[in-house]
Amino acid sequence: xxxxxxILGSTGSIGESTLDLVRRAKPxxxxxxxxxxxxxxxxxxxxxIEFKAEFVALANNKNAEVLRExxxxxxxEIGIGPDALIEAASREVDFCMAAIIxxxxxxxxxxxxxxxxxxxxxxxECLVCAGDLFMQRVKTKGATLLPVDSxxxxxxxxxxxxxxxxxxxxILTASGGPFREASIETLQKVTREDALNHPVWSxxxxxxxxxxxxxxxxxxxxxxSYLFDRPSAEIDILVHPQSIxxxxxxxxxxxxxAQLGSPDMRTPIAYAMGWPDRMAAxxxxxxxxxxxxxxxxxxxxxxxxxxxxxxxxxxxxxxAPCVLNAANEIAVAAFLQGQxxxxxxxxxxxxxxxxxxxxxxxxxxxCEVADIITTxxxxxxxxxxxIVSL
Ligand code: NDP
Numbered sequence: 440x441x442x443x444x445x446i447l448g449s450t451g452s453i454g455e456s457t458l459d460l461v462r463r464a465k466p467x468x469x470x471x472x473x474x475x476x477x478x479x480x481x482x483x484x485x486x487x488i489e490f491k492a493e494f495v496a497l498a499n500n501k502n503a504e505v506l507r508e509x510x511x512x513x514x515x516e517i518g519i520g521p522d523a524l525i526e527a528a529s530r531e532v533d534f535c536m537a538a539i540i541x542x543x544x545x546x547x548x549x550x551x552x553x554x555x556x557x558x559x560x561x562x563x564e565c566l567v568c569a570g571d572l573f574m575q576r577v578k579t580k581g582a583t584l585l586p587v588d589s590x591x592x593x594x595x596x597x598x599x600x601x602x603x604x605x606x607x608x609x610i611l612t613a614s615g616g617p618f619r620e621a622s623i624e625t626l627q628k629v630t631r632e633d634a635l636n637h638p639v640w641s642x643x644x645x646x647x648x649x650x651x652x653x654x655x656x657x658x659x660x661x662x663x664s665y666l667f668d669r670p671s672a673e674i675d676i677l678v679h680p681q682s683i684x685x686x687x688x689x690x691x692x693x694x695x696x697a698q699l700g701s702p703d704m705r706t707p708i709a710y711a712m713g714w715p716d717r718m719a720a721x722x723x724x725x726x727x728x729x730x731x732x733x734x735x736x737x738x739x740x741x742x743x744x745x746x747x748x749x750x751x752x753x754x755x756x757x758x759a760p761c762v763l764n765a766a767n768e769i770a771v772a773a774f775l776q777g778q779x780x781x782x783x784x785x786x787x788x789x790x791x792x793x794x795x796x797x798x799x800x801x802x803x804x805x806c807e808v809a810d811i812i813t814t815x816x817x818x819x820x821x822x823x824x825x826i827v828s829l
Contacts, residue, residue, distance in 0.1 A: 657749020
């Protein structure tokens with residue numbers, strides 16, 4: 440049977456890796472239904488033509504004309520603006536890959552969840568800013584959430600979900616990013632290019648900066664807590680520079696189950712898209728005879744305060760993770776544009792959390808998407824004001 444698939448964020452790093460797997464699938468195995476992008480209309484048009492998509496959606500109307508012109512001799516339907524993303528996510532499919540970056544992915548991903556289908560969740564930010572609401576929606580709509588983040592995908596593969604009492608803790612591994620061994624003096628001088636140069640993974644710009652500050656691991660900690668219904672105290676983080684063990688689950692009998700693989704996102708993507716079956720992925724095979732040098736150590740939260748901030752936000756709960764995420768998105772965008780220094784990023788996030796924590800409803804989880812969007816917008820303004828004042 441042909442699997443009908445939509446990819447939200449098809450022009451990004453995860454989106455392109457997903458399409459690479461579709462390209463290699465057997466003829467008739469996968470049908471691409473809808474593809475979306477923010478502004479890269481040229482790449483979106485060429486993907487839509489190659490994969491014979493039925494519908495494309497562009498969030499930002501700036502390059503809409505380029506898209507219309509490129510697709511004028513095809514039958515491909517075009518949608519422009521944020522509502523078009525919802526329309527793309529609402530098309531009838533078997534599997535939707537949620538790979539938009541940032542909180543912008545929340546509403547389209549929820550629209551996919553509302554279909555009660557299999558959703559490959561790459562977009563960790565939507566769980567960070569709306570964890571309770573998102574997981575509740577997955578449950579009520581009967582959707583199946585398949586984690587694509589390599590760590591969560593690893594845990595999903597080895598977690599005995601039907602025996603939750605047997606689980607002692609989850610262990611998320613972290614590569615440590617490009618500045619694992621850097622001194623504070625070096626961190627003060629980090630450039631955009633240094634921070635984008637990840638030693639192991641090839642990823643989009645925002646997540647690469649998050650990996651360098653270790654905020655990515657902080658976001659993943661929050662993501663894991665909601666996905667697997669575990670408190671902060673039962674989730675540990677270990678730096679594992681080789682990125683071969685993607686994460687582990689420790690059980691009460693002392694067993695530790697791990698998933699291993701080459702650091703290539705096409706493995707977790709194939710797992711999610713093929714689930715419940717396995718799908719072939721053209722990744723480098725592990726040569727276990729060369730695995731004698733696997734190392735693990737605790738992260739340095741003094742050098743990388745983003746990790747501490749994320750854990751604190753998770754423990755406070757309510758709106759704190761949403762504020763953390765929104766302020767981080769603004770701080771990372773400002774760093775990428777050369778407006779702030781690398782070490783300013785956690786300070787901007789911490790100051791937004793401090794300011795918002797004074798509000799009476801800070802510790803209360805938002806119950807409506809509109810509340811989350813309001814909190815997200817307010818935290819963005821706070822972070823922006825901080826940047827202007829620097
Ligand atoms: P990229 O930046 O490479 O791609 C992001 C995608 O989202 C692009 O298609 C982009 O369109 C689209 N997009 C950006 N902004 C908006 C917006 N405001 N509205 C609608 N669409 C938008 O990101 P990645 O592929 O690296 O990451 C995607 C998600 O997957 C993130 O949440 C990330 O944390 C997660 N993830 C990524 C991993 C990786 O290896 N890359 C690993 C694990 C998780 P356009 O091209 O037009 O800008």
